[in-house]
Amino acid sequence: MTSGCSGAVEMAIGVLCxxxxxILLPRPGFCLYNTVAGSRNIEARLYNLVAERNWEVDIEHMESLIDSKTAAILINNPSNPCGSNFTKAHLRAILAVCEKHKIPLISDEIYADMVFSGQVFTPTATLTSTVPILTLGGLAKQWLIPGWRIGWILVHDRNNAFAQVRQGLFALSTLINGPCAPIQAAIPKIFNEIPESYLPELNTQLESHARILESELRKAPGIEVIAPQGAMYVMVKLNLETFADIADDADFCHKLKWEENVEILPGECFAYPGTARLVITPPKDKLHAATERINAFCRRHQI
Ligand SMILES: Cc1ncc(COP(=O)(O)O)c(C=O)c1O
Structure with missing residues (x-):
């Protein structure tokens, strides 16, 4: 058990590298991975995700980054910031890289099961009997309680490759106290007693929010929406050349905030300049208001 999934990220990187x-990390990707690696003098090598292929990993690029000092590969599925969900075939292709180079995998699945209609979420560890995997999860997203700070690492050992890693995780978990006891005690109730309809209903609601952003933002000049398949985010490409006075994605988000009071994150936060990430969780009326303002902002700044 860890203090949020952030604690799981820290322990997983700390124990393997x-x-x-x-360590190989996704681009675009959740910025904490870089921060944790950097703080431990572990080099972060960023493999590309391909927007045109629903943000799948560029497998060739990933493989080209591997050398004798590569201690782990990290994937995040479904993804923050991409809102993507990998197919089984694609997860198998990633596992084949790990297998070939004998590298363990960290699979950040904090958005497990949060996928939209027509999508199937596959836990990575169900697809291999040889690649050892640390699967990261937590209560923050699916159960919408980020403030409870509950996360975990599932140790999917294969052929006893993780014997020392298990010991290392145990040692690391003694460094600080984990999540507080009363909240840990709530977990069995959360898992066993929340009605089965809860998650499908949540996903349906999140999808309807995502579709509002998608359809409304398609009307905004200079913005290209990449339809999400899950998680809580929509990524958009900013066609910066169509704006008269916007220097880059950070400038776009900064001006949008001050002129329209709408806050979105520039892609630069995820090592992917030229894009921006929107969160789909606000109420529908707020999403409509926000997209109207983004639309007005884009029209005003158009060449
Ligand atoms: C991909 C990913 N991993 C981990 C975390 C951290 O989750 P927690 O709030 O449980 O620390 C987040 C939170 O945004 C996330 O998006």
């Missing part, structure tokens, strides 16, 4: 080694 040493100073001077490197």
């Amino acid at each position: 040493s100073e001077g080694q490197n």
